[in-house]
Structure formats: C-alpha cells, structure tokens
Amino acid sequence: MTRILRALLPGIAALAMAGGAWAQGYPGKPVRIIVPAGPGGPDVVGRIVAAKLAEQTGQNFFVENHPGANGIVGADMVAKAAPDGYTLMVYSSGLISNKSLYKKLPYDTDRDFAPISNLVDNGGLYITVNPALPAKTLKELIDLAKQPGSHLAYSTPGVGNTWHVATEVFNHYAGTHLTHVPYKGAAPALNDLLGGQVQFMFDPGPGLQHAATGKLVVLGVASGKRASRYPDIPTLAELGIPVDADTTFGVYAPAGVSPAIVERMNKEINRALASPTLVENMAKLGGDVLPLTIPEFVSRQAADRARYGAFIKEAGIKVD
Numbered sequence: 001m002t003r004i005l006r007a008l009l010p011g012i013a014a015l016a017m018a019g020g021a022w023a024q025g026y027p028g029k030p031v032r033i034i035v036p037a038g039p040g041g042p043d044v045v046g047r048i049v050a051a052k053l054a055e056q057t058g059q060n061f062f063v064e065n066h067p068g069a070n071g072i073v074g075a076d077m078v079a080k081a082a083p084d085g086y087t088l089m090v091y092s093s094g095l096i097s098n099k100s101l102y103k104k105l106p107y108d109t110d111r112d113f114a115p116i117s118n119l120v121d122n123g124g125l126y127i128t129v130n131p132a133l134p135a136k137t138l139k140e141l142i143d144l145a146k147q148p149g150s151h152l153a154y155s156t157p158g159v160g161n162t163w164h165v166a167t168e169v170f171n172h173y174a175g176t177h178l179t180h181v182p183y184k185g186a187a188p189a190l191n192d193l194l195g196g197q198v199q200f201m202f203d204p205g206p207g208l209q210h211a212a213t214g215k216l217v218v219l220g221v222a223s224g225k226r227a228s229r230y231p232d233i234p235t236l237a238e239l240g241i242p243v244d245a246d247t248t249f250g251v252y253a254p255a256g257v258s259p260a261i262v263e264r265m266n267k268e269i270n271r272a273l274a275s276p277t278l279v280e281n282m283a284k285l286g287g288d289v290l291p292l293t294i295p296e297f298v299s300r301q302a303a304d305r306a307r308y309g310a311f312i313k314e315a316g317i318k319v320d
Contacts, residue, residue, distance in 0.1 A: 033088050049251075076107055089251065102160070122204045123221070126286065127203075154201055163204070189201060223245065
C-alpha cells in the first residue's frame with residue numbers, strides 16, 4: 001500500500017499544480033453571473049460586485065436576470081451549467097429557504113452548488129408602509145390590519161421568497177391577515193408600494209432612500225439587532241413580534257468546479273468588498289458588506305437554513 005501511495009503522489013502533486021496554474025489564469029474569458037430574480041434586490045448587489053470584479057481581473061463579469069418560480073428557474077440553470085467557473089450565481093437566502101418551502105426541487109440545494117463567498121448582510125427586512133396609511137407605528141399598523149374590512153395588502157417579488165416568508169411569519173405572530181400581492185421582481189413591488197396600490201412591504205433596504213424623502217414610512221426591522229446605519233429603527237422583537245429575517249446575498253458556482261477557482265474567487269470577492277466605494281454603495285441599499293471565508297460562508301448557510309426552516313414550519317407556510 002505504501003509503495004502504491006508513493007507511486008501516486010507525483011501524479012496527485014502534478015494535478016494540484018495544474019489546478020493552481022489554471023486558477024492563476026482564471027478568468028481567461030468573460031464570466032456570466034446569473035441572478036435568479038428580476039431587477040432590484042440581488043440584481044443590484046450582483047451588478048455592483050460584477051463591476052468591481054471586472055476592474056480587478058481585467059475580464060468582463062456580466063449579469064443575466066433569469067427570474068421565475070421564486071428563483072428556482074435561474075438556480076436550476078446554474079446547477080446544470082458546466083462547472084468551469086464561467087457561470088456563477090448571485091442570490092439571496094431564498095436559495096436556502098426554498099428547500100423548506102417546496103416538496104420537490106429540480107436540483108439538490110446542498111449537493112448541486114459550490115458556495116464561494118458571502119457578499120452582504122442586509123441586516124433584516126424593514127417594515128415600510130405608504131405614508132397615506134394612517135399608521136405611524138407598528139401597533140397602529142396591527143390595529144388597523146385587524147379592523148373589519150381593512151383589506152391591507154403587501155407586495156413581494158414573488159411567492160415563497162424571503163419577503164413573503166417574513167410577512168407570513170409576521171401575520172402568524174401579530175394575528176393579522178394581510179393580503180399577499182406577488183410581483184415579478186423587487187422593483188415593481190416597490191413601485192406599487194410607492195404608488196399606493198399596496199400599503200405594506202418587508203423591504204431589504206432599497207426603500208429606505210424613499211423613507212428619507214417622506215415617500216415611505218419605516219416602522220421597524222425584522223432583525224436580531226438594530227441596523228448600525230439606522231439605529232433609531234426598532235427591531236420587531238423590541239415591539240413584541242419575534243421575527244428575525246436577517247438576509248444575506250452570496251455567490252455560488254455549479255458543484256464540481258475546481259477548488260482552486262473557488263478559492264481564487266473567494267479572495268477576489270473579499271478584496272472587492274474591501275473597496276470603500278463598494279461599501280458605501282451597499283450601505284445605501286441598507287446592507288453591510290460581510291466578507292467570509294468559504295468555511296464561514298458554509299456555516300452561515302447552515303444557520304440560515306435552520307432559522308428559515310423553523311419559521312416556515314411554525315407559521316405553516318406551504319408553496320405548491
């Protein structure tokens with residue numbers, strides 16, 4: 001056995017060196033980043049990071065939007081893509097929560113993706129309401145929603161996403177019955193909140209810029225702690241509603257991609273996240289950059305899966 005191992009070691013070492021050399025030459029052509037959602041949310045995050053990666057590597061990183069079925073369409077494309085490092089995915093914790101929401105997926109969430117790096121921690125979802133609504137506190141919103149014939153509606157980028165899950169958990173704890181109005185993307189969901197077609201939304205951050213100009217009112221944040229950038233906004237737990245919808249956005253590749261490429265991309269992404277301009281752009285969206293090592297990112301995913309799985313089970317949320 002020892003002689004066999006000795007005979008194999010040079011070959012193993014050569015393969016390792018070849019993998020390292022390939023990673024040094026990577027990327028040698030444009031890299032496609034699939035975002036399994038429409039404009040807004042992960043799309044904005046993906047484009048900010050893609051621009052910085054292009055600047056660092058000298059290769060084009062271009063974003064393609066492939067929304068549909070709560071991110072399942074785009075994620076399935078990535079799961080079935082060639083594991084050569086030239087197809088990546090930027091997506092939210094929705095990738096993780098889908099495993100608890102759907103009985104059957106066209107891919108295995110744990111087996112078919114290679115986690116590369118975390119990007120941002122959105123610090124939870126903000127409860128935002130149209131200013132025409134006669135509710136300036138969370139209690140007033142809940143009281144209004146419980147009135148007979150109130151018919152308050154909330155918008156999300158689609159059925160089963162983290163915004164939808166968080167609001168249904170909110171309904172569960174608050175004893176309300178807000179009506180869900182799903183949209184094809186974050187941008188139209190936010191636009192109709194601004195226009196008053198819906199009255200309420202759990203927002204990951206982009207709507208905060210409109211709150212600063214009085215076009216929206218923020219009542220609280222579904223997070224384990226107050227946001228560092230918005231310390232005056234109370235958490236839902238402080239207001240008696242124990243909902244923690246802390247959301248992350250991460251980068252993934254198809255399973256089977258070279259570990260050397262995964263390591264290279266993790267370092268490039270974390271280098272991008274150190275850019276003061278990128279940090280500021282993410283902060284404007286309500287998120288804090290959160291660079292992680294690959295093991296740290298995997299651990300964070302496991303924690304998110306357990307948290308969202310518990311929420312979904314407790315609130316009895318089901319998606320066919």
